[in-house]
């Protein structure tokens with residue numbers, strides 16, 4: 001499930017990393033991914049704000 005996309009503007013909010021990358025069609029995608037072991041949360045958003053909001057409000061199901 002690890003795809004090596006070239007992320008830029010990577011920031012970290014708690015265990016979540018938010019990065020911006022281009023998808024196959026050259027469109028900007030904003031991905032929020034949780035780095036906590038066994039969480040596995042990751043999602044793409046159309047806007048940076050949405051991804052950062054998801055990062056701030058995410059709660060790990062495992063702790």
Ligand SMILES: [Zn+2]
Pocket residue numbers: 015034035036039040041058059060061
């Ligand atoms: Zn998590």
